[in-house]
Structure formats: structure tokens, C-alpha cells
């Protein structure tokens with residue numbers, strides 16, 4: 001069946017090629033590679049999806065979600081690293097932090113913004129595996145453009161649009177990047193949907209890892225419901241320090257965040273129950289538009305998670321999303337098994353079509 005959901009695209013994702021991650025101090029091959037988006041695009045367009053080029057946007061939509069200090073850092077990080085000579089001495093060809101303003105270091109003091117190009121990344125990055133190279137900023141900006149264009153298609157009347165973007169975004173917070181994410185594409189899309197008229201928006205994150213970024217960005221807001229189903233971080237999985245069921249939002253946002261942590265090895269039944277719970281809660285919050293943060297790394301066989309969801313599970317999740325009845329912006333997050341990610345995304349999009357999200 002041809003997917004009726006348009007695929008929004010930018011070739012500029014290929015400008016970001018992190019090549020490696022620094023994990024437990026060791027340089028290991030990157031999992032978040034350019035081939036990911038190309039593999040997904042091939043599978044989805046082979047099924048007949050229309051390709052819509054991303055429109056470029058100025059910085060306004062990014063500033064609505066991220067601190068200007070983070071945006072300024074990301075825009076100049078590679079240039080500053082190169083100007084400091086770090087690719088030659090000590091021979092590090094990507095921006096990687098080595099010191100962090102840990103709460104235990106600062107003990108309540110406000111940290112300096114470090115003058116040294118080798119210290120500054122620690123002010124903005126919360127791990128060592130999210131490297132910046134030449135083109136990372138341009139690709140991250142393009143990914144946000146892809147998400148914004150998809151949001152604008154949906155605000156303009158399409159029932160659904162798919163943002164085939166990378167680098168992914170769902171671990172990026174208002175002021176920090178990490179987890180292979182730089183700009184929070186799903187949060188940027190949700191904020192845009194709000195501005196274009198949806199009084200309440202939901203972000204439902206089905207990536208195998210906790211959607212900590214949207215949780216944090218919208219923590220005190222009632223107009224953007226956030227929900228995430230993921231492998232339990234407390235059981236040993238990224239982002240390790242948060243993502244529990246007790247995190248429900250605060251202030252005006254109290255009750256507008258829901259986490260469903262699953263044990264390693266959870267399969268379709270448990271995962272779909274979690275997806276259904278998030279969608280029901282989104283419905284009860286009266287969302288008029290939905291952002292589906294679609295990581296497909298919950299699939300059995302993905303190298304980055306221990307969940308055991310099948311392609312049929314992803315198709316059924318799509319049907320549940322389609323049945324919600326709200327227009328949906330699908331934003332690509334994780335998914336690292338190059339042989340299967342395209343089919344998993346296609347199965348989800350076809351499920352959305354089948355569930356009622358088909359464009360009129």
C-alpha cells in the first residue's frame with residue numbers, strides 16, 4: 001500500500017557525520033550515521049510517499065525552545081575548536097567535552113562560561129558521545145527545518161506528515177545537548193503547532209530511550225502534553241539518571257508529563273499498552289495536534305536497546321496514533337539497524353494511514 005503521508009527531507013543531514021562516539025573514554029564507531037536517513041527514505045519512497053523539500057527558517061523557532069547561549073555555542077563550536085588547533089594538538093578531530101559544571105563541583109555557584117575552547121563544550125553537553133564536527137550545526141539546523149516544514153504541512157490541513165530528519169533531537173533540552181541530539185526537533189515542531197493555532201499539543205515519544213528533552217522543555221507547561229514509553233533508565237539504560245514514572249511535571253504542567261518505563265526484554269504487548277496509555281492521556285488533555293517522536297530502536301534486533309518490539313507492533317502503534325483523530329507530525333528519532341529501520345518506519349506510517357490518519 002502506498003503511504004499517503006508526505007516525507008519531508010533535506011540532503012543537508014549528510015553534513016553531520018560524527019564518525020565516532022566517546023563511550024567510557026573509548027572511541028567507538030558512531031551508530032548515528034548518515035546512511036540511517038537515506039535507508040529510511042528509500043523504503044518510504046519506494047512505497048510511494050511524496051517527497052517535500054524542507055523550507056529554511058530563521059532562528060525564531062529555535063529560540064522559542066532553546067536557550068540562546070546553547071544556540072550560539074552550537075553555531076560556533078566547530079569553528080572555535082578548529083581555531084584553537086585541537087584537531088592537530090592533541091589530535092581530536094571532533095568537539096568533545098572533558099570537564100562539566102557538575103552540581104557537586106559548583107555547589108550552587110553559577111559557573112563561568114569557559115574561555116578555553118576545550119572547556120566550553122562541558123557547559124552545554126551532558127555526555128561524551130555526542131560529537132560535533134564540520135557540518136554538525138548545518139545538519140542540525142536542517143533537521144529542525146524538516147520538522148518545522150512537517151508541522152506547517154499539518155497546520156495547513158494535512159492529516160499527517162513525516163519529518164525524515166537527522167541528527168535526532170529528543171534528548172536535547174532547553175540548554176544542553178547530548179544523546180546524539182543537538183536541537184529538539186519534536187519540541188520545535190510542537191511549539192510551532194501551538195503558534196499556528198493548536199491550543200493543546202501532545203508529544204508522544206516511542207523511541208526506546210526516554211524522551212527527556214521534551215519532558216524538561218515543557219515541564220511546567222499545561223499546553224504541551226509530553227509522554228514517553230521507553231526501557232527503564234533505572235535498569236541500566238540511557239539516560240540513566242531520569243525517566244521514571246514519578247516524573248509528572250510541575251506547576252501549571254503538573255500531570256502533563258507521563259513516563260512508562262518498561263523492563264528490558266519487553267515485547268509488543270507491554271510496549272503497545274504503554275503507547276495506548278500515552279495516547280489516551282494525550283486525548284484526555286484535549287490535544288488538537290500530535291507530534292509522534294518516532295524512534296524505531298525499540299525493535300528486537302536494534303543494537304542500541306533491549307526491547308523486543310516487532311514490525312507488526314510498530315504498525316499497530318501507528319494505527320493507535322491514527323485512531324486518535326488528531327493531525328500528526330511524525331518526527332524521526334533513533335533506530336540503528338540499517339537493514340530494518342526503513343521497513344519499521346514504513347510500517348508505522350502505514351499503520352497511521354490505516355488508523356485514520358490518511359490525508360483526505
Ligand SMILES: [Zn+2]
Nearest residue numbers: 207208209334
Ligand atoms: Zn533511542
